[in-house]
Amino acid sequence: MLRSGEPAETCDTQSRSTKTKETSPRIVVAKQNNGLVITALDDAAARIGLAIGQPLANARAICPDSEVFDADETADSKALSGIADWCDRFTPLVALDPPHGLLLDITGCAHLFGGEAALMRQLCSALKRQGFDVSAAIAGTSACARALTRHAHGRIVAPGEEAGAVAALPVFALGADDAITRGLRRAGLKTVGDVAARGRHEIAARFSAAFTALLEQALGQSDAPINPRKPLPDFIVEKRFAEPIATDGAIARTLAGLARTLIAAMEKQGKGARRLEAGFFRTDGAVRIIAVETGRPVTRGETIDRLFRERLDALADPLDPGFGFDLVRLSAVRTDLVVQEQRDLDTHVRDNDEVAALVDRLAARIGSQRVVVHLPQDTHIPERASFPVPAQQHLAAAMRAEWPARIEGEPPLRPLRMFARPEPIEVTLAEVPDKPPRHFTWRRVTHTVVRAEGPERIAMEWWRTQEVRPTRDYFRVEDEAGLRFWLYRDGLYNEAAGNGEAVPPKWFLHGLFA
Amino acid sequence: MAGNGSSAGTLARLRDRIARIETDHGGGMPGRASLGHEKADAVLQGGLARGAMHEVFAEGRHSAAASGFIAGLAQRVCANRPLLWVRQDFAARESGALSMRGWRELGLDPCLLVTVHASDVESALRTAADALACDAFGAVVMEIWGETRLLDLVASRRLTLAAGGSGVTGLLLRVAATPLPSTAETRWIVRPARSPPCEAWQAWGAPVFETRLVRNRHGQTGQWIMEWSCDECLFRDVSIRDAQTHPQPVAAAPADRPDRARVVALRRAG
Numbered sequence: 001m002l003r004s005g006e007p008a009e010t011c012d013t014q015s016r017s018t019k020t021k022e023t024s025p026r027i028v029v030a031k032q033n034n035g036l037v038i039t040a041l042d043d044a045a046a047r048i049g050l051a052i053g054q055p056l057a058n059a060r061a062i063c064p065d066s067e068v069f070d071a072d073e074t075a076d077s078k079a080l081s082g083i084a085d086w087c088d089r090f091t092p093l094v095a096l097d098p099p100h101g102l103l104l105d106i107t108g109c110a111h112l113f114g115g116e117a118a119l120m121r122q123l124c125s126a127l128k129r130q131g132f133d134v135s136a137a138i139a140g141t142s143a144c145a146r147a148l149t150r151h152a153h154g155r156i157v158a159p160g161e162e163a164g165a166v167a168a169l170p171v172f173a174l175g176a177d178d179a180i181t182r183g184l185r186r187a188g189l190k191t192v193g194d195v196a197a198r199g200r201h202e203i204a205a206r207f208s209a210a211f212t213a214l215l216e217q218a219l220g221q222s223d224a225p226i227n228p229r230k231p232l233p234d235f236i237v238e239k240r241f242a243e244p245i246a247t248d249g250a251i252a253r254t255l256a257g258l259a260r261t262l263i264a265a266m267e268k269q270g271k272g273a274r275r276l277e278a279g280f281f282r283t284d285g286a287v288r289i290i291a292v293e294t295g296r297p298v299t300r301g302e303t304i305d306r307l308f309r310e311r312l313d314a315l316a317d318p319l320d321p322g323f324g325f326d327l328v329r330l331s332a333v334r335t336d337l338v339v340q341e342q343r344d345l346d347t348h349v350r351d352n353d354e355v356a357a358l359v360d361r362l363a364a365r366i367g368s369q370r371v372v373v374h375l376p377q378d379t380h381i382p383e384r385a386s387f388p389v390p391a392q393q394h395l396a397a398a399m400r401a402e403w404p405a406r407i408e409g410e411p412p413l414r415p416l417r418m419f420a421r422p423e424p425i426e427v428t429l430a431e432v433p434d435k436p437p438r439h440f441t442w443r444r445v446t447h448t449v450v451r452a453e454g455p456e457r458i459a460m461e462w463w464r465t466q467e468v469r470p471t472r473d474y475f476r477v478e479d480e481a482g483l484r485f486w487l488y489r490d491g492l493y494n495e496a497a498g499n500g501e502a503v504p505p506k507w508f509l510h511g512l513f514a
Numbered sequence: 515m516a517g518n519g520s521s522a523g524t525l526a527r528l529r530d531r532i533a534r535i536e537t538d539h540g541g542g543m544p545g546r547a548s549l550g551h552e553k554a555d556a557v558l559q560g561g562l563a564r565g566a567m568h569e570v571f572a573e574g575r576h577s578a579a580a581s582g583f584i585a586g587l588a589q590r591v592c593a594n595r596p597l598l599w600v601r602q603d604f605a606a607r608e609s610g611a612l613s614m615r616g617w618r619e620l621g622l623d624p625c626l627l628v629t630v631h632a633s634d635v636e637s638a639l640r641t642a643a644d645a646l647a648c649d650a651f652g653a654v655v656m657e658i659w660g661e662t663r664l665l666d667l668v669a670s671r672r673l674t675l676a677a678g679g680s681g682v683t684g685l686l687l688r689v690a691a692t693p694l695p696s697t698a699e700t701r702w703i704v705r706p707a708r709s710p711p712c713e714a715w716q717a718w719g720a721p722v723f724e725t726r727l728v729r730n731r732h733g734q735t736g737q738w739i740m741e742w743s744c745d746e747c748l749f750r751d752v753s754i755r756d757a758q759t760h761p762q763p764v765a766a767a768p769a770d771r772p773d774r775a776r777v778v779a780l781r782r783a784g
Contacts, residue, residue, distance in 0.1 A: 412619035417610035514582020
């Protein structure tokens with residue numbers, strides 16, 4: 001759909017809201033080279049002659065009553081990614097250009113907003129309204145756009161004119177590291193045009209090949225792809241509103257409509273959605289993404305609609321429309337080819353489909369980790385013999401799984417209910433070695449053993465773990481009330497511990513028989 | 515003509531067979547699933563009604579036996595259809611999680627079991643109601659621990675309606691709870707029974723239950739000691755097995771007594 005690295009746009013945002021109602025200048029400082037240095041400032045501060053890079057001491061001398069804030073890099077990057085989320089409304093390919101920039105690949109998107117100029121105007125004015133100071137530029141390569149934003153806000157460079165556009169800019173605009181910029185200035189190369197006029201081999205020999213590559217990109221002679229934050233969805237449908245929507249009914253209707261459109265688009269390519277994301281773009285810039293996964297490709301609009309309804313109902317922090325959403329987007333992030341099965345004759349296929357559909361619905365509501373099927377494991381450690389896995393992904397595998405057969409004529413040898421961690425029991429009576437206990441206390445109730453069967457000795461898998469764990473002797477016991485337990489003794493009698501002394505073995509209750 | 519007659523007969527036979535196959539599988543499953551225990555089946559008029567709710571109550575310490583009993587009921591009702599087991603997280607902490615090897619040892623198939631871990635009663639109820647409406651399942655088991663006010667007559671009626679509409683059987687396992695008014699078809703109280711007496715070398719420990727049918731909307735109540743036969747996948751009377759292994763009459767097992775022995779406090783004279 002989009003070819004990355006065609007016209008890209010950089011918008012350099014000062015990720016500090018600048019509400020300049022008061023007149024006292026505000027500056028943000030951070031520690032650089034063992035001194036506090038200004039990293040951001042507002043208009044009032046700029047007017048009195050403060051500049052980024054000035055030491056705090058100088059700024060205090062110029063203007064003693066300036067308000068000083070510590071730089072918070074975490075908050076800055078969070079704000080930047082928030083803006084990046086919001087920029088998703090213009091193109092799905094948004095890349096971060098830290099610390100203050102964003103790169104948007106708008107190839108094939110500009111016409112949706114009335115052309116490149118209109119898009120940039122819309123973006124800048126919306127961000128300004130949110131309280132950010134923006135400078136933006138559009139150019140054929142990301143390096144060129146980045147250079148232009150710093151010095152020529154609002155410039156749109158036509159393809160092929162990159163070299164001319166950046167020629168007059170100072171070398172600092174290229175964004176190479178400080179040592180290179182200083183070296184260039186010392187060599188008398190003040191502008192990008194000066195550097196471009198020299199032979200490439202001279203520049204490469206003096207300032208490394210990486211810088212030459214950057215220079216070529218800025219001049220539009222080569223290009224590097226941007227690194228988008230999210231993978232490109234397979235299908236996107238969206239609906240914009242002149243009047244923001246806020247009611248549940250309107251949101252549900254919008255989603256239902258989008259689902260139908262999405263299905264129609266996917267049907268043409270024989271695809272079904274495996275992971276869907278609904279993006280809700282609020283008028284004030286907040287974006288909420290809600291994702292739904294399915295076990296098998298979804299090919300019906302009603303199913304999508306229903307899954308999202310379940311998910312939205314079950315959200316721990318419900319969707320907050322605030323002043324309303326002005327854009328709702330539905331994207332199929334992962335899709336699969338749909339294999340058409342013959343359904344009419346085989347009722348099992350139909351049944352399995354319905355089970356899968358129900359599992360999807362439940363998983364959307366309560367989480368896929370909570371709807372499980374079990375897979376057998378090749379081990380004789382009782383607690384590891386079966387492995388719960390999300391039903392959404394493993395339903396078909398679980399239905400085909402081969403479980404070890406039971407021995408005919410034997411009573412159940414494994415308990416129906418097993419504790420995740422075996423519960424310690426007190427065996428009060430001193431016992432003959434290797435025999436089951438006569439009495440034991442579990443959860444403060446004493447049980448008298450009437451019958452016992454065992455031991456069934458299970459050694460731990462020494463080839464899997466480093467630590468040595470004691471062998472277990474399991475007993476099936478029944479008490480006088482008919483309760484059947486599965487007990488084990490951790491370790492053998494008279495087993496010598498590390499210091500040569502015998503440790504009394506511990507007893508545990510591991511499960512309950514029906 | 516004779517050829518025609520015989521082919522018409524074949525056709526009729528085939529149609530009859532197809533009709534039988536169709537009624538066996540499709541739509542609202544046929545009325546009742548026999549338990550295998552003759553006397554219980556007679557009281558239940560052929561077996562456990564499908565497409566209805568059934569409740570099993572047990573004390574907290576008898577939860578494993580009750581799970582075994584309800585698993586047996588589910589197996590009889592399901593007949594090779596998937597089973598959904600909804601359990602509250604608390605139940606797993608209190609009496610352990612279902613072990614698939616143990617499930618297999620009861621003669622049941624873990625492949626057909628989907629388990630839902632519900633965090634609370636409300637979520638368990640909603641899940642069960644959804645699952646009961648989906649006729650791909652044979653049965654839905656809902657395991658809820660302790661007293662709850664959410665499971666009132668309204669909730670019960672909602673579940674019954676869902677079960678009736680789809681033909682899926684709902685089984686409610688209530689551990690450590692007192693019965694409340696409900697629209698369930700039957701209500702059972704289950705506790706484990708002691709294994710029948712046998713020689714030391716003989717196999718013991720098959721699931722034996724002391725079951726009391728305390729409520730039956732369309733018939734009598736009763737109480738029986740049942741054994742779940744893991745090989746044949748049905749309930750049967752313990753006495754049958756006793757008759758094979760112990761030809762001589764055996765005194766009634768103590769578990770048969772409805773109440774435990776009473777301890778009478780004696781006051782010291784003087």
